[in-house]
Amino acid sequence: MNQLALLQNALVVGAILFSLGLVGILTRRNLIVMFLSAELMLQGISVSLVAWSRYHGDFGGQVLVIFVLTVAACEAAVALVFVLQAFARTGRLDSAAWQSLRESNLPRRVDHELPAIDTVPPSFPRLTPAGVLPAADENDLLQREHV
């Protein structure tokens, strides 16, 4: 088995995941999607660390990934609390809702081509009813204790 090839391929996978997370955290405006992108970057780092650990034949990288998992759990807990507080204040998960905190010499961001609210109802799959609907017994319905 070619260890160097495995290392390089795994590192490329980690780099792709990291770059995707970077693009996500730079572009998306939903706070939760931004945190998901940060977690994606952490996943890329984990893949790279485990690849190096495999290549060097020791457990240092894997131990570091365990601590990354721990810190990611703490980060998600604290960050989600702040997201909830931000949502309670503004009613939106929009990061641009907090642009009054920007530097005073920066221009205000205005959405020029903001799309209209999506009025098209989402299309959900319709399941064809199977079998025959049994006739409802009104007395039975009234006697039911739980819904």
Place this chain on the structure above:
Amino acid sequence: MIAVALPSPGVLLAGAVTAAAVSLWLLLPRGRDSRPARWLGGLLGAAALAGFVLTGRRLGGLGEEAVFLIVSLVAVISGAATIVSRSPVYSAIWFALALAGVSGVLLVLGAQFLGVATIVVYAGAILVMFLFVLMLAQPAGLAPYDRVSNEPLLSAIAGATLLGLLTLSIGRLSADPSCCQMPSKAAAMAAGTAGTSVDAAHAGDAIDAAIATDPLAADQVARLGGELFGRHLLAVEAAGVLLLVALVGSIAVVSRHGDPSGELAPARRAAS
């Protein structure tokens, strides 16, 4: 090697990076976007992925190669879908699939405990917490701020450039054989070849050490635990304190305003 005449690696990498940037720009939410543009973006993304696969190296074993290719494609495609999905709920679900792919990559790399822990901790606890918060905080329908992005073109170019530079430096790894020796095995081999002059017992110790740190051994998880609670015991204690501080801090922040969302705490404890 592949029999088809390929362009030179530099041209291939440049093409893959360009295709990745354009496809990300086409796929990201841009306000008014059409379905053909997104299809074109998807096709370009597939072409970029094929380019990056071709820049990779052959592993050798066909079975391992196929498994690695499948799980890494699952991880990368789901990761891309995570950041381009309009609906944040779909983003979270795609992220779960990306976690499954990453866990598969970790298993191929021989990290059994981490592969399972990624599924349990991330997909089982952290992602469920994200979904809870989404359900608490998501307005009805698709919000306008989910359908636009901050500077999609510049960000796509920046991300693709970073990816190209990283791939370039990763490809250079093999060119310099002195940079990445396996220390334990190299030491074992050096000790083994120099066994006539050095103590024979020393050589045996070095080879034993090399075997003891082999990440593919049968009792790999037990060895990982020994390493974690032996060499890194202080760091484990610090991580425990960190978890406690995060737990107490988040509960304190939530309950200061009488927010009814304090029931997130058990999930957080399970996540740790």
